[in-house]
Each structure stands twice: as structure tokens, then as C-alpha cells.
Amino acid sequence: MRFRKNQAGISLMEALITLVILGIGLAGAARFQAFALSGNREVKNRAEAVSLLREQAARLRHFPTLQAYHSLPARGSRQHTGTLTTYYMDWRLAPAPSGDWKRLTIDIHWPNPTGPGHEAIQTLIAGHEPARSGWRLQ
Numbered sequence: 252m253r254f255r256k257n258q259a260g261i262s263l264m265e266a267l268i269t270l271v272i273l274g275i276g277l278a279g280a281a282r283f284q285a286f287a288l289s290g291n292r293e294v295k296n297r298a299e300a301v302s303l304l305r306e307q308a309a310r311l312r313h314f315p316t317l318q319a320y321h322s323l324p325a326r327g328s329r330q331h332t333g334t335l336t337t338y339y340m341d342w343r344l345a346p347a348p349s350g351d352w353k354r355l356t357i358d359i360h361w362p363n364p365t366g367p368g369h370e371a372i373q374t375l376i377a378g379h380e381p382a383r384s385g386w387r388l389q
Contacts, residue, residue, distance in 0.1 A: 299333045300359045300370045317380045336361045351378035
């Protein structure tokens, strides 16, 4: 069998090499896509956790009377089922060093595929009569 110098078309070996290179490229693209989706999930979970922290802080700050402020529980916990995961929240109230203030610490935890997620905030709650502040909760 003799080969011509001006051979037309592609050989089986060239086609197989092309398929291998294409397969490696597609596998890399799929891995990158999975990594990007995993990162998006973690960002979504963290954003939702921060939102829940802020909601809980606002809930504890809004008390209808000064008596309600003084009877705020020193500790508490709450579980929240979010969009992609379940969040576990704990909070603690302690007297602040000066004035009629309370120090609020809220921790939130949630499971992640790459390890547990955690966020926390600390803030102060002022003990003042809501009627004197210029607004009142109904």
C-alpha cells in the first residue's frame, strides 16, 4: 500500500487525539462550573446569615415599654430554615459597662459542604422609654 503525498481528510489517530483534547477541556470547564456554583452557595448562605443576624438584633431592640427592656431574656436561641440550609442562632445579653445599656452578642452557625459557616455580631441596646424617643411601637 502506497500513501500519496497530497492525502485528503483526517486519519483515525488525528480524530482520537482531537476527541481526547476536547474531552479534557470539557472536563475542566465542568469542574470550574461546579466550583463556581459551590462558591455561590457559600456566598448566598453567608448573606442570608448576616440578614438573620440583623433581623434578630432589630427584634431585640424594639421593645414597647421600658419594663419590657428590663425583662429581655439574658439568653436565647432560634433555628431558622433558610433557602439552602438551616441556621442555628444563639444570643446573649449582658450589662454594658456604662449607663443603662445592654451588650448583645449574636452567633449564627450553619452547615456548609466545605465546613461549618459562622458569623457573629455585637451591638448595644439602650434602655430608654420608647415614648420619650419620639416614636412608639403600636
